[in-house]
Amino acid sequence: MATPLTLKELSKKEVLLTSGHRMCSGCGAPIIVKMVLLASEYPIVAANATGCLEVSTCISDYTAWKIPWIHNAFENAAATLSGVETMYRSLKKQGKIDKDIKFIAFGGDGGTYDIGFQSLSGAMERGHDMLYICYDNGAYMNTGIQRSSATPYGADTTTCPAGSVIQGKPQPRKNLTKIMAAHDIPYVAQASPSNWSDLVKKVKKALEIKGPKFMNILSPCNRGWRSRTDDAIMLSRLGVETCYWPLYEIENGVTKVTFKPKEKKPLVDFLKPQGRFKHLFAPENENMLKNFQEMVDKEWGSLLKASGTE
Amino acid sequence: MAKVVAVTGNEAVAYALKQVNPDVSAAYPITPATDIMQRFTSYVSNGQVKTEMVLAESEHSAMSGCIGASAAGGRVMTATSSQGMALMWEELFIASGSRLPIVMALVNRALSAPLNIHGDHSDGMGARDCGWIQLWSENAQEAYDNTIQAFRIAEHMDIRLPAMVCLDGFIISHSIERMEYIDDDAVKNFVGEFKALNPLLDIEHPVSYGPLILTDYYMEYRKAHAEVMSKVSKVVLDAAKEFEKISGRKYGLFETYRLDDAEIGLVILNSAAGTSKDVIDSFREKGIKAGLLKPRLFRPFPYEEIGNALKNLKAVCVLDRADAFGGSYGPLFIDIAASLYPHKNGPVLMNKIYGLGGRDYLPGHAELVLNELVDIAKTGKVKMIKEYIGVRE
Amino acid sequence: MKLKGWKDVNPGAVCTEAGSALKFKTGSWRAYRPKWVEENCIQCLFCWAYCPDMAVFVKDGKMTGFNYDYCKGCGICALECPGKKGNKAIVMEEEGK
Ligand code: SF4
Ligand code: SF4
Numbered sequence: 001m002a003t004p005l006t007l008k009e010l011s012k013k014e015v016l017l018t019s020g021h022r023m024c025s026g027c028g029a030p031i032i033v034k035m036v037l038l039a040s041e042y043p044i045v046a047a048n049a050t051g052c053l054e055v056s057t058c059i060s061d062y063t064a065w066k067i068p069w070i071h072n073a074f075e076n077a078a079a080t081l082s083g084v085e086t087m088y089r090s091l092k093k094q095g096k097i098d099k100d101i102k103f104i105a106f107g108g109d110g111g112t113y114d115i116g117f118q119s120l121s122g123a124m125e126r127g128h129d130m131l132y133i134c135y136d137n138g139a140y141m142n143t144g145i146q147r148s149s150a151t152p153y154g155a156d157t158t159t160c161p162a163g164s165v166i167q168g169k170p171q172p173r174k175n176l177t178k179i180m181a182a183h184d185i186p187y188v189a190q191a192s193p194s195n196w197s198d199l200v201k202k203v204k205k206a207l208e209i210k211g212p213k214f215m216n217i218l219s220p221c222n223r224g225w226r227s228r229t230d231d232a233i234m235l236s237r238l239g240v241e242t243c244y245w246p247l248y249e250i251e252n253g254v255t256k257v258t259f260k261p262k263e264k265k266p267l268v269d270f271l272k273p274q275g276r277f278k279h280l281f282a283p284e285n286e287n288m289l290k291n292f293q294e295m296v297d298k299e300w301g302s303l304l305k306a307s308g309t310e
Numbered sequence: 311m312a313k314v315v316a317v318t319g320n321e322a323v324a325y326a327l328k329q330v331n332p333d334v335s336a337a338y339p340i341t342p343a344t345d346i347m348q349r350f351t352s353y354v355s356n357g358q359v360k361t362e363m364v365l366a367e368s369e370h371s372a373m374s375g376c377i378g379a380s381a382a383g384g385r386v387m388t389a390t391s392s393q394g395m396a397l398m399w400e401e402l403f404i405a406s407g408s409r410l411p412i413v414m415a416l417v418n419r420a421l422s423a424p425l426n427i428h429g430d431h432s433d434g435m436g437a438r439d440c441g442w443i444q445l446w447s448e449n450a451q452e453a454y455d456n457t458i459q460a461f462r463i464a465e466h467m468d469i470r471l472p473a474m475v476c477l478d479g480f481i482i483s484h485s486i487e488r489m490e491y492i493d494d495d496a497v498k499n500f501v502g503e504f505k506a507l508n509p510l511l512d513i514e515h516p517v518s519y520g521p522l523i524l525t526d527y528y529m530e531y532r533k534a535h536a537e538v539m540s541k542v543s544k545v546v547l548d549a550a551k552e553f554e555k556i557s558g559r560k561y562g563l564f565e566t567y568r569l570d571d572a573e574i575g576l577v578i579l580n581s582a583a584g585t586s587k588d589v590i591d592s593f594r595e596k597g598i599k600a601g602l603l604k605p606r607l608f609r610p611f612p613y614e615e616i617g618n619a620l621k622n623l624k625a626v627c628v629l630d631r632a633d634a635f636g637g638s639y640g641p642l643f644i645d646i647a648a649s650l651y652p653h654k655n656g657p658v659l660m661n662k663i664y665g666l667g668g669r670d671y672l673p674g675h676a677e678l679v680l681n682e683l684v685d686i687a688k689t690g691k692v693k694m695i696k697e698y699i700g701v702r703e
Numbered sequence: 704m705k706l707k708g709w710k711d712v713n714p715g716a717v718c719t720e721a722g723s724a725l726k727f728k729t730g731s732w733r734a735y736r737p738k739w740v741e742e743n744c745i746q747c748l749f750c751w752a753y754c755p756d757m758a759v760f761v762k763d764g765k766m767t768g769f770n771y772d773y774c775k776g777c778g779i780c781a782l783e784c785p786g787k788k789g790n791k792a793i794v795m796e797e798e799g800k
Contacts (some may be wrong), residue, residue, distance in 0.1 A: 019724070021756070026775070031779075060523055062726060064722065068518075071519065079371035082374075083374065099513065196752050507714070
């Protein structure tokens with residue numbers, strides 16, 4: 001019997017991302033990476049797109065990675081890992097490697113939704129045996145909180161600042177998880193570090209599936225979200241409970257909502273603690289809040305429908 | 311036993327790659343290099359090589375895949391041209407800075423705009439300072455020979471740098487030529503087993519590739535790179551010596567043609583050197599001491615050796631199949647002039663820009679240039695140091 | 704630390720010492736310090752799971768304290784700690800007080 005999935009059991013494993021990394025205090029990304037690495041029973045080789053995680057975990061002679069890791073550039077984590085994984089298949093076929101190794105790419109939303117999208121789409125279409133993980137903090141945080149296509153509707157960023165004419169980002173977020181599902185790859189999922197067991201289970205499942213897999217994980221960033229250093233887990237939980245960030249998976253085309261809040265909280269519960277949405281609470285922006293809530297309701301509704309759990 | 315064949319330049323390069331039999335190739339089609347990978351993938355489909363392909367969705371991803379594969383710990387190659395190389399630009403520096411011995415055939419083609427698919431050197435020259443080794447090839451035979459040698463040079467433990475093998479688009483890539491193939495076994499032994507350095511797939515010894523290096527170390531890494539570049543010439547010559555044993559063909563850092571006692575000379579890369587040699591012969595028949603120097607190893611540029619080879623001439627014309635817009639002269643000229651800088655009494659120099667976008671370089675062009683050199687050798691005076699030739703007014 | 708010269712840097716800037724970031728102590732970033740109140744601890748290990756800096760010591764499946772060499776004082780552990788009967792087992796205290 002497999003060991004039960006408890007924190008007690010997980011805590012006996014070595015965390016393969018060490019302390020001494022230089023992510024900001026209270027960042028969500030290293031929590032995600034830790035959980036992902038803990039979930040694996042296999043040796044992992046990782047690729048990392050340029051971004052916060054990459055610059056903070058490997059600076060000169062200091063690397064926080066205890067697994068083989070490669071950073072190439074911003075837009076090509078998936079293509080780079082394609083090469084690594086292909087070399088693995090080649091050497092394995094030639095009998096030069098016998099171990100089972102799994103391949104994981106990490107990219108932020110900039111490196112995944114935007115500049116790295118082509119490379120990701122290509123890698124998924126080619127069918128490389130890899131898991132691509134997007135830690136989505138909803139903006140180009142590494143370069144100073146610029147808007148990305150993952151930035152939520154209405155959010156204030158340094159390139160779509162809330163002003164007197166424009167109230168933050170006018171466009172809704174691109175639904176990348178759905179776009180990845182449209183690649184008809186065997187496994188696509190959304191997860192949140194607040195729901196660690198759901199996240200770990202999804203990674204475990206993904207790693208058992210051969211072929212390309214994609215996971216989108218909500219990654220709070222207190223600098224960009226204009227929130228507190230201690231609320232990464234609280235906010236990711238609120239993201240899930242308001243259904244702003246639904247937890248679900250699409251396995252071989254079958255959609256399953258993996259967490260249904262007992263009581264769906266109003267979106268404002270998620271928005272309110274974040275300074276990037278402050279202007280939305282001005283009386284003249286009431287409509288924007290309404291629009292935003294409707295967007296969330298619509299996606300949640302369609303997810304429930306797709307998973308037959310209406 | 312060597313086999314005599316009649317093949318195109320692309321076919322020859324693809325055949326060399328088949329014989330080298332790399333572990334992985336990541337590539338993307340582009341005219342005129344496409345044909346290399348088309349031929350190569352048919353070897354893959356027919357089980358004639360062990361290579362696993364990454365048929366990428368762009369050249370940027372192709373080179374990214376090559377970098378990942380090379381860092382993983384195996385032998386890697388690709389091919390491209392022009393815009394493809396331009397799209398790889400960022401990755402070229404990452405490949406060399408990470409010291410990954412990727413071999414790439416660059417089928418030289420003009421850069422857009424205006425869009426043009428024909429041969430000139432603007433792509434290779436544009437990438438000349440990206441930290442790669444560059445070997446340039448006059449014909450299919452040289453492209454084939456250089457491809458085989460490139461693996462040995464790039465993968466040498468003292469070097470570990472990516473290398474590109476340049477050949478002229480269409481003029482060489484698509485013209486059939488008589489040449490010789492070396493035996494499979496001889497090629498296999500010549501390139502040897504790939505030796506991995508810090509492979510990612512060695513999970514017992516986890517390494518991190520691509521760190522952030524700030525002001526405290528960036529310059530040390532650059533200096534180390536520059537130092538490695540300075541060791542390349544020796545490795546190229548050693549490889550050439552070994553290669554001669556299996557091929558009977560001699561290679562150096564550059565080729566000289568009737569240069570020893572020459573008073574006037576041309577410096578020219580790739581296919582146009584062939585045309586020029588014939589014209590040099592006709593000038594020699596007229597009693598004019600003309601000669602030619604054709605660089606082979608263009609990066610790192612063997613400036614000392616080239617300076618010495620040219621210093622005793624009276625007048626030299628450097629022919630560039632690319633321009634360096636807004637710079638002083640064509641890119642080849644700049645390096646030749648720099649090579650002659652220590653030689654106070656060196657030749658008078660001039661620079662002609664020719665053959666852009668596949669414009670023909672004809673014997674008549676070489677004749678005009680040589681006649682001008684004859685005058686310069688007499689008078690010591692140059693009318694115009696830099697000039698486009700074969701262009702309409 | 705004495706900086707290496709160009710002759711001694713690794714080819715390609717490859718870091719060959721896995722986990723060497725442990726030599727980089729981030730504890731000095733801390734403005735607040737988490738304090739463990741053992742009697743309120745129910746050993747749920749949420750603090751360990753949610754710490755972004757791997758700064759919670761766990762031995763044989765039990766929380767045993769904080770690694771102040773690396774703890775950046777974000778306070779996630781304290782916020783997420785359920786404690787016992789409404790009493791937190793982690794409280795944040797201002798550094799240097
Ligand atoms: S305060 Fe933050 S860094 Fe320190 S132990 Fe708690 S969660 Fe970890
Ligand atoms: S979160 Fe609180 S109760 Fe749970 S193990 Fe940590 S200190 Fe103890």
